[in-house]
Amino acid sequence: MPLVTSRELFKRAYDGKFAIGAFNVNNMEIIQGIVDAAKEEKSPLILQVSAGARKYANPTYLKKLVEAAVEDSGLPIVLHLDHGEDFEICKQCIDDGFTSVMIDASHHPFEENIAITKQVVEYAHSKGVVVEAELGRLAGVEDDVNVSAKDATYTDPQQAAEFVEKTGVDSLAIAIGTSHGAYKFKGEPNLDFERLQAIAKLLPGFPLVLHGASTVLPEFVELCNQYGGNIPGAQGVPEDMLRRAASLGVCKINIDTDLRLAMTAAMRKSLTENPGNFDPRKYLGEGRTAIKEMVRHKIANVLGCNNFL
Numbered sequence: 255m256p257l258v259t260s261r262e263l264f265k266r267a268y269d270g271k272f273a274i275g276a277f278n279v280n281n282m283e284i285i286q287g288i289v290d291a292a293k294e295e296k297s298p299l300i301l302q303v304s305a306g307a308r309k310y311a312n313p314t315y316l317k318k319l320v321e322a323a324v325e326d327s328g329l330p331i332v333l334h335l336d337h338g339e340d341f342e343i344c345k346q347c348i349d350d351g352f353t354s355v356m357i358d359a360s361h362h363p364f365e366e367n368i369a370i371t372k373q374v375v376e377y378a379h380s381k382g383v384v385v386e387a388e389l390g391r392l393a394g395v396e397d398d399v400n401v402s403a404k405d406a407t408y409t410d411p412q413q414a415a416e417f418v419e420k421t422g423v424d425s426l427a428i429a430i431g432t433s434h435g436a437y438k439f440k441g442e443p444n445l446d447f448e449r450l451q452a453i454a455k456l457l458p459g460f461p462l463v464l465h466g467a468s469t470v471l472p473e474f475v476e477l478c479n480q481y482g483g484n485i486p487g488a489q490g491v492p493e494d495m496l497r498r499a500a501s502l503g504v505c506k507i508n509i510d511t512d513l514r515l516a517m518t519a520a521m522r523k524s525l526t527e528n529p530g531n532f533d534p535r536k537y538l539g540e541g542r543t544a545i546k547e548m549v550r551h552k553i554a555n556v557l558g559c560n561n562f563l
């Protein structure tokens with residue numbers, strides 16, 4: 255089976271009130287861990303590549319690794335550009351065989367975001383590629399974020415509806431209180447579900463996307479810290495909130511930080527417990543197994559995209 259787009263996956267996810275996992279990939283072990291998990295859970299996958307990942311791994315290597323994963327696993331896999339910052343990088347990835355791209359022009363004014371997104375949509379659709387855009391700004395939520403600050407950065411429901419209509423985009427990343435990385439909330443975790451419901455109501459049947467959706471499971475932070483790490487006060491999005499979001503029109507949930515934490519914890523442990531080892535296959539292999547277990551947990555217990563195939 256060749257790479258697929260997310261169109262059919264999102265339709266089923268929307269109707270079934272579950273979400274497809276979009277996992278960031280940077281090297282072979284990460285890809286293998288994710289794909290092994292999806293195989294066991296009979297799940298489709300979105301493997302997403304950031305500009306930083308392309309720079310780290312070399313775009314050709316990364317694409318070949320994903321193609322190898324498709325060939326070896328036979329799974330429906332979407333190759334997606336994460337946070338494309340302009341038309342050029344989106345075009346490069348489209349020309350390079352990606353089946354999905356994100357244009358993230360959310361830091362531009364509304365009308366400019368529409369114009370840039372529209373340009374990407376026109377080019378992508380002419381090549382059979384789907385497009386995700388972003389409206390609103392992801393930021394850390396603090397207890398004292400007031401309503402006007404929320405209105406300035408969170409996605410406005412009316413604008414979301416207008417944006418989708420004017421751009422013809424295939425999915426939309428929204429800001430309702432999540433943020434990237436391991437420090438998402440200072441106080442109690444809190445997402446603006448009223449806003450999510452208002453957006454979903456104006457866009458029936460339309461797939462929404464949640465970025466910054468790692469849970470930052472305490473046991474993995476503790477494991478990192480136990481073996482020499484220093485990651486104090488990390489906190490993510492509770493799993494029940496992700497399940498709730500998936501039931502309200504969020505069809506794609508982005509996870510990177512939880513993979514980083516799982517891999518780092520396992521590698522720190524392996525290196526500490528085996529001081530005489532200098533074979534990278536041992537600690538990289540343990541990192542890969544940790545990624546696999548994390549992804550199995552996400553697919554089966556949080557996203558609900560297991561037994562899809």
Ligand SMILES: O=C(CO)COP(=O)(O)O
Pocket residue numbers: 278336337433434435436464465466467468469508509510511512
């Ligand atoms: O949104 C993400 C990638 O686009 C990843 O989010 P996390 O940092 O919460 O894993």
Ligand SMILES: O=C[C@H](O)COP(=O)(O)O
Pocket residue numbers: 278304305306307336337434510511
């Ligand atoms: O959205 C951010 C993702 O976690 C990717 O991170 P990165 O840009 O460091 O590769």
Ligand SMILES: [Zn+2]
Pocket residue numbers: 358360388392
């Ligand atoms: Zn953004």
Ligand SMILES: [Zn+2]
Pocket residue numbers: 337434465466508
């Ligand atoms: Zn993101």
